[in-house]
Amino acid sequence: MTPLASTITSAEFTQLLTRYANAVIAATRPNAKPEPVATLDSWRRTELPATIASRSPPHMTKAELYRLVDCKLKRGKNRPILRLIEGNAEDFVVSTTTAAFAGDIRTSFATLLALRGVGPATASYLLAAHRFPHVPVFSDEAFRWVVHDADWMAKIRYDANEYWDFYEKVQKIAARLEVDEEDVERVGFVLGREALENGNGKTTSSSAVAAPVADGAPTAAGKKRKSAAETREHEDEFAANKVKAGGNTKRQRSKKTATTTDLQPEVSAASTTRSSSSRVLRSRKTAGNGA
Template sequence: MASSATPSPDTISDSELHHYLERYPACIAAISDARGAKPGQISLAALDQYRYGAALNTFGSGTPDAAMGLADVKQLVEWKLRHGKFRPTLMKLVSSNEPDFVEDIIRQAVKHHHDKSDVPGALNILTKLKGIGPATASLLLAVHDPDHVIFFADEAFYWLCCDGSKAPIKYSQKEYTELNARAQALARRLAVKAVDIERVAFVLMTQPRDDKANPAGVTKLPTGPRAATTGKKPPAKRKSPVENPSAEVPVRRSKRGKQA
């Protein structure tokens, strides 16, 4: 179940949503610093700037300045792998697509979505690419239409469809249809963009507590009255036999000899 401090998508207010949205940059920066990057590897923070900055500026205007190519797809997939669950074979599969085929498929999908407002149909076109399932396909489409299409992120699905519970996800078209419908309902209610809901969900599900001193939730602070004054967790309370019926009362043995 969702934390009691985590607002429901059905009741979250406009001010609450924007409060969490404003926390996203600090949240992702702290996570990026904590994870670090291998030599020659782009940091998560830099990939995030591409995902929500350069990529949206280039492809998200409704009339893209350029066609999305294989290099763009690979950078977005790298962001997806570093931002969420790492899948070691995914990049190899994506890289095996022919560049011309990638551009053609994405152009077809974006046109289909633009002409018919048919998200499932556009995703079906994008999944013709090797290594591109519904989740990654939704990312490519969301970059082209950030106002109305949400990326199929785990955090978004947990918050919008599972009441904040980290339930198993099959990454199916049916699940994404439910996720996008719920995101659109919230977007209409508060007049916000799908891309903003996506980032709010990430903050809520990675660091639900409203802790300004620890915006990314990288480390957990001790809890309890004693921890608040000493900085240490209080010792665990031993349960009596009455509190723990399954505990056995120890048998007092004579010092004159042990029972066999």
């Protein structure tokens, strides 16, 4: 079975981590411009943290912010936010990151959200660059592995609460295995990317792990809800037919009653005619006997 984040062994963890470079290369989109994700990812994990630390006070430039967000988008879901990043003034990026990097991790996180185009997931990339390697980035793959036990279909809201839940769980895993938090995220990324490539559903083995199911595909909970809905629909249909049948019965009874009522005058008339004929015959018979 695929190793879960809560029970993965050191040997399994180390082996998966060796596959990270290939997972990043596999994530490269055709004709990636201006830089492929492998180049950007190497930069964000090696050069950028060193550059930030060399400054006094530590901060990021607008060009670095743009490049880091480009890396995030190419590494995960491609969203149209680079134009928003471009809307930040250079001095605002410098002052905001300076203030953010001077505070504790949660204050830093909240401060970075003031930048245009920066949400919780993107803020995690900035924090990770400043506090490398002790802060994991908020990637879909690692989040689903750590928080949802490798349920690659789990929905993500991308809010601050989800990130801090993820962050705290990553810290526990890192402490148990005596590794960096950044490494925990990378192993989750490997598992998620391999799952996508293999096109599997639920996790089955370390060499063929679960893949994200296409949007709209039914989950177990979805099937359960659908089943309940279908049951209600069937019950409603049954009730409707029952009412309809009841209405038909009433109409049939009314029709029968109406038919019987319509026939009553004819029956009465026939009975009257027969009674009159009987009286005439009796009268004639009596007369005949008396002559």
